[in-house]
Amino acid sequence: xxxxxxxxxxxxxxxxxxxxxxxxxxxxxxxxxxxxxxxxxxxxxxxxxxxxxxxxxxxxxxxxxxxxxxxxxxxxxxxxxxxxxxxxxxxxxxxxxxxxxxxxxxxxxxxxxxxxxxxxxxxxxxxxxxxxxxxxxxxxxxxxxxxxxxxxxxxxxxxxxxxxxxxxxxxxxxxxxxxxxxxxxxxxxxxxxxxxxxxxxxxxxxxxxxxxxxxxxxxxxxxxxxxxxxxxxxxxxxxxxxxxxxxxxxxxxxxxxxxxxxxxxxxxxxxxxxxxxxxxxxxxxxxxxxxxxxxxxxxxxxxxxxxxxxxxxxxxxxxxxxxxxxxxxxxxxxxxxxxxxxxxxxxxxxxxxxxxxxxxxxxxxxxxxxxxxxxxxxxxxxxxxxxxxxxxxxxxxxxxxxxxxxxxxxxxxxxxxxxxxxxxxxxxxxxxxxxxxxxxxxxxxxxxxxxxxxxxxxxxxxxxxxxxxxxxxx
Ligand SMILES: Cc1cc2nc3c(=O)[nH]c(=O)nc-3n(C[C@H](O)[C@H](O)[C@H](O)COP(=O)(O)OP(=O)(O)OC[C@H]3O[C@@H](n4cnc5c(N)ncnc54)[C@H](O)[C@@H]3O)c2cc1C
Ligand SMILES: NC(=O)c1ccc[n+]([C@@H]2O[C@H](COP(=O)([O-])OP(=O)(O)OC[C@H]3O[C@@H](n4cnc5c(N)ncnc54)[C@H](O)[C@@H]3O)[C@@H](O)[C@H]2O)c1
Numbered sequence: 001x002x003x004x005x006x007x008x009x010x011x012x013x014x015x016x017x018x019x020x021x022x023x024x025x026x027x028x029x030x031x032x033x034x035x036x037x038x039x040x041x042x043x044x045x046x047x048x049x050x051x052x053x054x055x056x057x058x059x060x061x062x063x064x065x066x067x068x069x070x071x072x073x074x075x076x077x078x079x080x081x082x083x084x085x086x087x088x089x090x091x092x093x094x095x096x097x098x099x100x101x102x103x104x105x106x107x108x109x110x111x112x113x114x115x116x117x118x119x120x121x122x123x124x125x126x127x128x129x130x131x132x133x134x135x136x137x138x139x140x141x142x143x144x145x146x147x148x149x150x151x152x153x154x155x156x157x158x159x160x161x162x163x164x165x166x167x168x169x170x171x172x173x174x175x176x177x178x179x180x181x182x183x184x185x186x187x188x189x190x191x192x193x194x195x196x197x198x199x200x201x202x203x204x205x206x207x208x209x210x211x212x213x214x215x216x217x218x219x220x221x222x223x224x225x226x227x228x229x230x231x232x233x234x235x236x237x238x239x240x241x242x243x244x245x246x247x248x249x250x251x252x253x254x255x256x257x258x259x260x261x262x263x264x265x266x267x268x269x270x271x272x273x274x275x276x277x278x279x280x281x282x283x284x285x286x287x288x289x290x291x292x293x294x295x296x297x298x299x300x301x302x303x304x305x306x307x308x309x310x311x312x313x314x315x316x317x318x319x320x321x322x323x324x325x326x327x328x329x330x331x332x333x334x335x336x337x338x339x340x341x342x343x344x345x346x347x348x349x350x351x352x353x354x355x356x357x358x359x360x361x362x363x364x365x366x367x368x369x370x371x372x373x374x375x376x377x378x379x380x381x382x383x384x385x386x387x388x389x390x391x392x393x394x395x396x397x398x399x400x401x402x403x404x405x406x407x408x409x410x411x412x413x414x415x416x417x418x419x420x421x422x423x424x425x426x427x428x429x430x431x432x433x434x435x436x437x438x439x440x441x442x443x444x445x446x447x448x449x450x451x452x453x454x455x456x457x458x459x460x461x462x463x464x465x466x467x468x469x470x471x472x473x474x
Pocket of ligand 2: 176177178179180181182184199200201202205206207231232233262263264265311312313344345346347
């Protein structure tokens with residue numbers, strides 16, 4: 001048995017963040033990594049998906065060139081083999097960068113290849129070796145949800161783990177699950193000329209919840225591929241042609257060459273035999289951990305990144321890795337850290353932005369809500385042909401602070417950040433109206449939404465001219 005002070009399970013974004021801290025301090029640690037190196041984000045997640053989306057969006061522009069006076073753009077062609085080669089070349093560049101700055105730099109013995117599982121409270125088994133670690137950071141990520149019966153579809157069923165490996169793309173794909181991954185990749189595939197059909201069991205998509213924003217988003221995506229909401233698809237190989245998959249959507253049957261499953265990601269917690277660590281698991285198999293410390297119960301075990309099932313996005317994985325390692329080092333002294341304002345962006349076109357508290361989680365009696373549609377007089381949106389989508393804002397009636405926002409907006413990633421930073425600063429709607437807004441920019445639509453919200457929040461007799469200016473003292 002080998003004894004170390006720290007063990008990190010998983011060399012993803014979260015685990016590598018923790019690793020960088022221990023390495024800098026010359027601590028006694030092991031990093032245990034099962035599966036390919038380079039992180040989910042760089043290897044099969046954020047980066048290859050954004051590379052595919054980039055080409056898809058450029059190619060899609062050919063449909064809008066004639067309206068701005070550029071002729072013959074419709075004749076452009078896409079070489080799908082080259083597209084996929086570029087996706088993989090960029091993927092290799094990103095994973096190479098990750099590895100060379102992290103796992104490749106470890107001394108012999110600091111890196112163990114294999115899947116760890118607990119065999120006792122402080123003991124992990126990897127292959128045939130048992131590691132005893134005083135403090136353990138669990139950062140072993142998540143994996144795509146795939147219902148067992150669907151596995152019968154063999155290689156006609158894909159997830160984000162497989163799609164970027166394809167030499168070229170199938171002609172017809174059913175995308176099941178229109179959350180973030182399904183929408184980003186479904187739209188990109190449709191834009192690359194693939195016949196896409198989208199199915200989502202909820203009556204919304206992309207995590208949106210404000211009815212007017214959902215309506216705008218459904219209308220826009222439906223222009224590019226059929227979107228079926230509120231229905232779960234049944235899948236089987238076509239009995240008359242096993243080269244095809246039969247997708248039953250309610251009464252309708254659709255035949256496709258492949259299915260892309262984007263049903264969510266399941267924490268890899270079930271692989272760890274946490275019961276052997278004396279950790280109690282809830283009905284979903286999850287341990288009781290503190291979101292502000294990353295600690296599991298009061299044990300020297302910390303959990304960070306996708307595996308905790310909280311906010312499965314990259315910057316949160318990084319923050320949780322930081323929190324986990326700081327507390328692992330200071331254990332038994334534990335510090336609680338504030339969680340940052342929630343921020344999510346789907347890189348669709350228009351983009352979806354979910355910021356701060358969710359509309360559905362708020363008490364409707366305590367908030368004011370406005371939804372400003374981009375087809376209502378925003379000069380910049382009209383000039384660039386992006387007068388579609390909506391900005392929805394929610395503020396607290398009493399404090400007048402902005403609490404959250406939902407965006408469906410061209411390049412909304414930037415406004416989503418501005419809004420998250422505003423909420424993080426606890427600014428009121430009037431504080432925000434005192435900020436400068438340039439002309440002509442999309443942010444003027446935010447200004448219009450804020451003005452509408454202010455009219456709901458502040459007394460009827462407010463002098464708006466005066467209110468938007470800051471009075472000088474003395
Ligand atoms: C298609 C796609 C697109 C995405 N796009 C975005 C985006 O645009 N923006 C964003 O913020 N987020 C995005 N994400 C989410 C983001 O990639 C994840 O939130 C993030 O990578 C999670 O990092 P992690 O460190 O928790 O896990 P990972 O990076 O998955 O690392 C966990 C590692 O642990 C290993 N492992 C598993 N079990 C064991 C074990 N028992 N022992 C040892 N090692 C083990 C795994 O093989 C893996 O290498 C996307 C995800 C996907 C799939
Ligand atoms: N841009 C980004 O930040 C980004 C991009 C991709 C992924 N991610 C992360 O990856 C995680 C996983 O993404 P995801 O899109 O797989 O999950 P998700 O939870 O966003 O969406 C999954 C969707 O599938 C639906 N669904 C589940 N089972 C279904 C069924 N049988 N039939 C039809 N619909 C079904 C769900 O209702 C849900 O809307 C996300 O939570 C996100 O945090 C982030």
